[in-house]
Amino acid sequence: MQTSETGKTAELWNERLRHELAHPPFHAIFKPEAVGVDPSSGAIRIRVPYQEHFSASVENPFVHGGVVATLIDISAHAAVAVQTGRTSPTIDLRIDFLRPVPAAEIYATARPLRIGRTVARVDVEVTNAEGTVFAAGRGTFSTSGN
Template identity: 45%
Template structure:
């Protein structure tokens, strides 16, 4: 990690709200876990995650991967998510790695796995690396 950035998820009200757990963070790579909540279901009678929760987790994990390399927070400029199969009730694990961190743009790839280890979604995220400090 190039800076002394505090990668704690406790700084974000949204991260606390969804119960996000930072499992590990290294230079340009992070792993995060999201425990299932009934509020994450796509309907009242569904054991499937809503796709918006998956995309949010991919965005957050990618952000942390780039920030861990850069040493400061970044802002999302693009997010692509491919949903590969339904994400069923249970913990989700996001593994993200910074592919490139340049002067103006950082790019991260993210894999999202269900509690059985199956890949349920993949994402590619781009972040502005210009002068963001908070």
């Protein structure tokens, strides 16, 4: 059972995650949705509903790799920003595309490995609702506040 302090932390972090996803104008087009935050690990989960213009081509019923890369960057950044309370520019982003992503809603789970005074590192998995992993990414972000 959660203590009231843990519950308040979870509520605060979920509020921060919703803010991070609603704030940038680009997100009005991409439409990421907060699924939840785990305050004990700092992990966050985001859902992106499928949009027809996410397709790799008219004949190809798969999500374009750029959409997957964007989801990895947005979710990793959000995992850092939820904890630091401010924006954290991307320094480096690495993505492994493991299999084609079908034309359906996709999820990202971002797990911070380290959030330091100047740099943060986050691992991300992109999945479907059932948990099939389509891509894995790692982002490095500036936390120096400059």
